[in-house]
Amino acid sequence: MPGIPRAMPTDNLLWLVLDLAGTFAFALNGALLAVRAERLDIVGIVTLGMFTGLGGGTVRDVLLGALPPATFLDWRYLAAAAAGGLVAFVLGSRLDRLNGTITVFDAIGLSVFAVLGAYKALELGFGVVQAVIVGAVTAVGGGTIRDVMIGRVPTVLRSELYAIPALIGAVLYAAAYSFGYQGTLVALGAAAVCFVIRMIGVRFDLHAPYPPGRRQGK
Amino acid sequence: MPGIPRAMPTDNLLWLVLDLAGTFAFALNGALLAVRAERLDIVGIVTLGMFTGLGGGTVRDVLLGALPPATFLDWRYLAAAAAGGLVAFVLGSRLDRLNGTITVFDAIGLSVFAVLGAYKALELGFGVVQAVIVGAVTAVGGGTIRDVMIGRVPTVLRSELYAIPALIGAVLYAAAYSFGYQGTLVALGAAAVCFVIRMIGVRFDLHAPYPPGRRQGK
Amino acid sequence: MPGIPRAMPTDNLLWLVLDLAGTFAFALNGALLAVRAERLDIVGIVTLGMFTGLGGGTVRDVLLGALPPATFLDWRYLAAAAAGGLVAFVLGSRLDRLNGTITVFDAIGLSVFAVLGAYKALELGFGVVQAVIVGAVTAVGGGTIRDVMIGRVPTVLRSELYAIPALIGAVLYAAAYSFGYQGTLVALGAAAVCFVIRMIGVRFDLHAPYPPGRRQGK
Numbered sequence: 301m302p303g304i305p306r307a308m309p310t311d312n313l314l315w316l317v318l319d320l321a322g323t324f325a326f327a328l329n330g331a332l333l334a335v336r337a338e339r340l341d342i343v344g345i346v347t348l349g350m351f352t353g354l355g356g357g358t359v360r361d362v363l364l365g366a367l368p369p370a371t372f373l374d375w376r377y378l379a380a381a382a383a384g385g386l387v388a389f390v391l392g393s394r395l396d397r398l399n400g401t402i403t404v405f406d407a408i409g410l411s412v413f414a415v416l417g418a419y420k421a422l423e424l425g426f427g428v429v430q431a432v433i434v435g436a437v438t439a440v441g442g443g444t445i446r447d448v449m450i451g452r453v454p455t456v457l458r459s460e461l462y463a464i465p466a467l468i469g470a471v472l473y474a475a476a477y478s479f480g481y482q483g484t485l486v487a488l489g490a491a492a493v494c495f496v497i498r499m500i501g502v503r504f505d506l507h508a509p510y511p512p513g514r515r516q517g518k
Numbered sequence: 519m520p521g522i523p524r525a526m527p528t529d530n531l532l533w534l535v536l537d538l539a540g541t542f543a544f545a546l547n548g549a550l551l552a553v554r555a556e557r558l559d560i561v562g563i564v565t566l567g568m569f570t571g572l573g574g575g576t577v578r579d580v581l582l583g584a585l586p587p588a589t590f591l592d593w594r595y596l597a598a599a600a601a602g603g604l605v606a607f608v609l610g611s612r613l614d615r616l617n618g619t620i621t622v623f624d625a626i627g628l629s630v631f632a633v634l635g636a637y638k639a640l641e642l643g644f645g646v647v648q649a650v651i652v653g654a655v656t657a658v659g660g661g662t663i664r665d666v667m668i669g670r671v672p673t674v675l676r677s678e679l680y681a682i683p684a685l686i687g688a689v690l691y692a693a694a695y696s697f698g699y700q701g702t703l704v705a706l707g708a709a710a711v712c713f714v715i716r717m718i719g720v721r722f723d724l725h726a727p728y729p730p731g732r733r734q735g736k
Numbered sequence: 737m738p739g740i741p742r743a744m745p746t747d748n749l750l751w752l753v754l755d756l757a758g759t760f761a762f763a764l765n766g767a768l769l770a771v772r773a774e775r776l777d778i779v780g781i782v783t784l785g786m787f788t789g790l791g792g793g794t795v796r797d798v799l800l801g802a803l804p805p806a807t808f809l810d811w812r813y814l815a816a817a818a819a820g821g822l823v824a825f826v827l828g829s830r831l832d833r834l835n836g837t838i839t840v841f842d843a844i845g846l847s848v849f850a851v852l853g854a855y856k857a858l859e860l861g862f863g864v865v866q867a868v869i870v871g872a873v874t875a876v877g878g879g880t881i882r883d884v885m886i887g888r889v890p891t892v893l894r895s896e897l898y899a900i901p902a903l904i905g906a907v908l909y910a911a912a913y914s915f916g917y918q919g920t921l922v923a924l925g926a927a928a929v930c931f932v933i934r935m936i937g938v939r940f941d942l943h944a945p946y947p948p949g950r951r952q953g954k
Contacts, residue, residue, distance in 0.1 A: 341726035343682065344675025358581075363794075365803035367583035368644075375647050392729045426804075429811050444885075449662075450671050453886050457780025464779065508777040511828045559944040561900065562893025576799075585801035586862075593865050610947045667880075668889050 312484060318491075319416060320380045322409025323371075327353030327384025328395075329406045330446045335392055337450050342389055348446050349385025354378070356441030360417050360434050364424055407498040411491035414439040414466040415473045419487065428474045435470025436463055461501030464508055469494025530702060536709075537634060538598045540627025541589075545571030545602025546613075547624045548664045553610055555668050560607055566664050567603025572596070574659030578635050578652050582642055625716040629709035632657040632684040633691045637705065646692045653688025654681055679719030682726055687712025748920060754927075755852060756816045758845025759807075763789030763820025764831075765842045766882045771828055773886050778825055784882050785821025790814070792877030796853050796870050800860055843934040847927035850875040850902040851909045855923065864910045871906025872899055897937030900944055905930025 330352020331345050340348070357371035371377045388395070395402065417438030421431035440456045440463050447454040456462045473490035476482065500506070548570020549563050558566070575589035589595045606613070613620065635656030639649035658674045658681050665672040674680045691708035694700065718724070766788025767781050776784070793807035807813045824831070831838065853874030857867035876892045876899050883890040892898045909926035912918065936942070 335729055339728075340671075340676045341728050343680075343726045344672075345729065347675060347681075362580065362798065363804055363808050367585065367803065368581060372581050372648060372651075373644075375645065378647060378651070389729055426809075427811065429814060430808060433808075433814070448885055448887075449666055449675070451669055451887055453776075454780075457783060457885070458776045462779075463783075508779045510775075510777050511771060511781065511825055553947060557946075558889075558894045559946050561898075561944045562890075563947065565893060565899075580798065585803065586799055590799050590866060590869075591862075593863065596865060596869070607947055667884055667893070669887055 314484070315412070315416065315487075318408065318412045320376060321405060322412045323353040323377050323380040324384045325402065325405030326356075326409045326413075326442050327381040328388050329384075329402050330443060331385040331388030332392075332395060332402070334446060334450055335388060337452065345389045346382060346385035348449060349388055350378075350381040351449065352442040352446045353381030353384055354442065355445040356413055356417070356438040356443075359441040359445075360420065360438040363430075363434055363437065364421055364426065366420070366424065403502060404499070407495050407502070410439045410462070410466055410498055411469055411494040414469040414494055415487050415491045418470040418474050419477070419482070422474060422477050422482070428478050431474040431477075432467060432470045435474070436466045439463075439466035439470075459507055461498065461506045461508060465494045465497035465501065468497060532702070533630070533634065533705075534594075536626065536630045538594060539623060540630045541571040541595055541598040542602045543620065543623030544574075544627045544631075544660050545599040546606050547602075547620055548661060549603040549606030550610075550613060550620070552664065552668055553606060555670065563607045564600060564603035566667060567606055568596075568599040569667065570660040570664045571599030571602055572660065573663040574631055574635070574656040574661075577659040577663075578638065578656040581648075581652055581655065582639055582644065584638070584642065621720060622717070625713050625720070628657045628680070628684055628716055629687055629712040632687040632712055633705050633709045636688040636692050637695070637700070640692060640695050640700070646696050649692040649695075650685065650688045653692070654684045657681075657684035657688075677725055679716065679724045679726060683712045683715035683719065686715060750920070751848070751852065751923075754844065754848045756812060757841060758848045759789040759813055759816040760820045761838065761841030762792075762845045762849075762878050763817040764824050765820075765838055766879060767821040767824030768828075768831060768838070770882065770886055771824060773888065781825045782818060782821035784885060785824055786814075786817040787885065788878040788882045789817030789820055790878065791881040792849055792853070792874040792879075795877040795881075796856065796874040799866075799870055799873065800857055800862065802856070802860065839938060840935070843931050843938070846875045846898070846902055846934055847905055847930040850905040850930055851923050851927045854906040854910050855913070855918070858910060858913050858918070864914050867910040867913075868903060868906045871910070872902045875899075875902035875906075895943055897934065897942045897944060901930045901933035901937065904933060 327349035331349030334340055334348040335345055354369075354371040354377060357377070358369040361367055361369040361371070371381075414435040416435075418431040418435030421434040422428075426434070443462075444454040444456055447456075469490045472493055473487055476486045476490065545567035549567030552558055552566040553563055572587075572589040572595060575595070576587040579585055579587040579589070589599075632653040634653075636649040636653030639652040640646075644652070661680075662672040662674055665674075687708045690711055691705055694704045694708065763785035767785030770776055770784040771781055790805075790807040790813060793813070794805040797803055797805040797807070807817075850871040852871075854867040854871030857870040858864075862870070879898075880890040880892055883892075905926045908929055909923055912922045912926065
């Protein structure tokens with residue numbers, strides 16, 4: 301492997317803000333789901349929120365050999381994730397009427413994480429296939445860890461269009477990058493495609509294909 | 519990051535003994551819980567004991583980028599954890615009358631792991647926030663992994679005063695360290711506070727706060 | 737630790753073929769189990785197949801501090817694992833009559849992973865105890881992660897002779913290696929012993945010992 305810079309592509313203020321907003325939204329959303337699914341105390345709720353917000357980036361950095369994880373080194377990510385978990389603990393079910401807003405922020409997080417994950421892998425010298433996998437893992441890893449910890453089969457494995465938009469966003473960006481287009485506009489475009497597909501999936505309740513011969517209904 | 523020494527602060531014989539005793543107690547306790555919860559064979563019981571004894575330190579070293587994990591490199595930790603699992607396998611329910619003693623040793627493990635985890639993070643140049651998180655993760659990580667593996671929502675997320683004393687111990691030590699007090703006595707003091715709070719929690723069946731509007735009872 | 741070469745002992749074409757066949761078989765088998773146990777979409781099935789095929793090697797490389805994981809760097813392992821998951825998705829229950837063949841390939845994977853895991857640890861300068869643990873973890877780690885993700889207590893912890901043959905194969909190879917015998921023939925011999933014990937266990941439905949005083953039946 302080439303030298304490992306350990307820097308996130310967040311020198312750009314826009315990306316930093318989007319990345320932190322995504323971390324906060326993931327943590328908030330993850331903690332809310334945990335509150336509804338299980339009887340947890342403040343430790344459990346904040347912990348699951350932080351796992352949801354930071355888990356994807358941590359797995360990404362294990363796969364990239366870029367330890368310690370950037371999400372752990374930078375206190376702003378820790379603070380954004382802890383804030384998301386604490387807000388979910390304090391406000392809880394009163395956030396229900398904000399469900400639409402939270403879904404939008406969650407989709408922003410998904411898109412930003414997918415593209416930034418792929419970007420980090422490519423910058424570290426990994427191939428396109430690895431970058432796509434890492435992008436998707438960054439985007440869906442946190443929610444997967446949360447679900448496993450509360451004993452649920454991860455949502456991403458069985459329903460909703462969640463991993464597919466992340467994969468598409470990562471593929472688009474990795475393809476553009478390998479042709480020499482790696483600027484902010486290209487990255488924003490790839491993230492926007494991921495975001496739109498995710499929101500269309502939410503709106504029309506789309507799902508990834510099920511095995512042949514099996515009904516899509518419950 | 520500064521150079522990574524990869525040494526545990528266990529040159530001190532007292533700490534080494536406490537750390538190994540904690541590892542043994544965690545493994546014994548973890549394996550006993552596994553025996554009661556699920557029908558496991560010898561492989562499962564010893565494995566879950568070792569995960570409980572060594573899991574926290576392994577996650578700690580992933581977060582600190584200090585791989586290979588110290589718990590894996592040093593055969594004494596492997597032996598202490600395997601011994602705990604084997605004793606649980608052989609003696610099983612006959613250990614029930616030792617429950618009080620095992621709880622005390624488990625609390626020792628919690629306290630030692632929290633302070634040593636924070637110490638290692640600080641020695642490697644991490645900040646106070648990271649050190650506190652790492653201290654708590656070292657203390658509760660093993661039990662969390664065990665619970666997830668047998669399909670239970672981790673106890674630490676929903677009941678008992680378990681993570682809170684670890685956090686307090688790690689905060690106390692990290693604060694003292696950042697003011698220049700990092701000697702053995704200070705560390706022992708922080709561990710003792712963690713231990714006392716944990717034992718008070720066990721004695722009076724205390725819990726961390728639940729979300730507003732929810733009853734504390736089942 | 738000595739310098740970390742990060743090379744798999746797969747210069748040898750035979751080992752490479754066996755390793756890839758094992759990865760494919762693990763992924764196929766893991767995805768089939770996931771299809772039967774849970775209602776998963778294509779993302780879930782292929783993901784669980786890849787986790788089963790690549791998970792053991794990933795945990796191995798975390799423990800050995802040899803990140804990024806070799807299974808992730810080399811596209812051939814990614815392709816073999818993805819192919820296994822896709823075949824399981826497309827053919828699904830039609831593979832039932834191939835159960836015997838799949839079990840044989842799975843046992844090949846178990847044997848190859850156990851010996852190659854131990855080999856990698858020894859080549860990196862780890863001790864015999866560590867090499868045996870790493871060999872067993874490489875062999876059973878993928879299936880364990882899959883089971884945890886779909887909310888099952890890992891099979892390896894409670895039934896079948898699965899971890900024991902892997903441990904025996906790793907012990908045999910590590911012992912031979914430490915006496916200076918580390919050639920391909922020795923490794924093949926250790927893998928063959930693991931394979932034969934596993935197949936005997938399947939044929940006669942053998943189990944690892946349960947705790948004293950507990951019946952072996954359900």
